[in-house]
Amino acid sequence: MNRKSRFGGRIAGASMALVLMGGAANVMAVPVTFFGEDPTTAGNALGANSSQARSDFLSNLSGVGNEDFESFTSGDISPLSLSFPGTGGTLGATLTGTGQVDSGTSSNPGRFATSGVNFWEVETGSFTINFADPISAFGFNGIDIGDFVTDQMVLSLTNFAGETSQLTVPHSLNIGxxxxxxxxxxxxxxxxxxxxxxxxxxxxxDLFAFDDMVIGDAGQITPDPTPVPEPSTLALLAMGLLGFGAKRRFSSKRA
Structure with missing residues (x-):
């Protein structure tokens, strides 16, 4: 009887730990996001926080390209044809919607290119990037985002199966x-x-500026093979393991 109870206790505790570890796996399965913001800069490059987030993002990719809009002319409007290097060849993309290519020579308070002189400028509204080949990674620099706005920017993603999901860009509001x-x-x-x-x-x-977009396919993602779960997931896992240990000690005493 006691032996059976000890064995049953081990199974129950182990099951709890496995469930919690399964939860950690689910957390890791969602898109891994990177964000950095500098509400005030000198106005000629990315701020330190933004640069660090970009560096962290790029450290998980290999062989990707960068769209800096320098091949376009100031005043060009959509659709714009974009191309990036991919694992098996060129990754094609088309940018549509409101906006135009602008140059750093124009007098736009707060907006500037983060490399070269050109950037993609968008008035309040939306634009879309459609990919000729499915992609698995995307990043961009945003400039002058967060002033005169009433809510945060949202990215709507359509996956290969036609399903949509959303990612919110958690930028500050009421920036000067x-x-x-x-x-x-x-x-x-x-x-x-x-x-x-x-x-x-x-x-x-408001008007926003975007520059230095990065696109990558699945073969270009080279993340750390041992990603760290979110703190809340780690806490739950620790609680499960502690419960497992306590149950074992209790069963041993009964024996």
């Missing part, structure tokens, strides 16, 4: 008009590939 704010936002996904990303810009009648 001439503070030269910068941010970086990016993600990679080990489970899904995507055929389009729509930028739903926050309301408020």
């Amino acid at each position: 008009n001439s503070d030269n704010a910068t941010l970086f936002f990016g993600f990679y996904d080990l489970e899904n590939t995507y055929t389009s990303i729509a930028f739903n810009n926050a309301g408020g009648g």
Whole structure:
């Protein structure tokens, strides 16, 4: 009887630990996001936080390209044909929607290129990037985002199966008009590939700038093979393991 109870206790505790570890696996399966923001900069490059987030994102990728809009002319409007190097060849993309290529020579308070002189400028509204080949990673620099807006920017992702999901860019609100704010936002996904990303810009009648977009396919993602679960998941896992140990001690005493 006691032996059976000890054995049953081990099974129950082990099951709890496995369930919790399964929860950790589920957390890791969602897109891994990277975000950094600098509400005020000198106005000629990404701020330190934005640069660090971009560096962290790129450290998980290999062989990717960068769209800096320098091959376009100031005033060009959508659709714009974009191309990036992929694992098996060129990754094609088409940018559609409101906006135009702008140059750093124009007088736009707070907006500037983070490399070269050109950037993609968008008035309140939305634009979409459609991919000729499914992609698994995407990132961009955002400039002057967060002033005169009423909510945060949302990215709507359509995966290869036609399902949609959303990622919110958690930028600050009510940033000064001439503070030269910068941010970086990016993600990679080990489970899904995507055929389009729509930028739903926050309301408020503002203008935003985007530059140095990065696109990568599944074969270009080279993440750390031992990702760290979120703190809340680690806490749950620890509680499960502690419960497992306590149950074993209790069973031993009864024996």
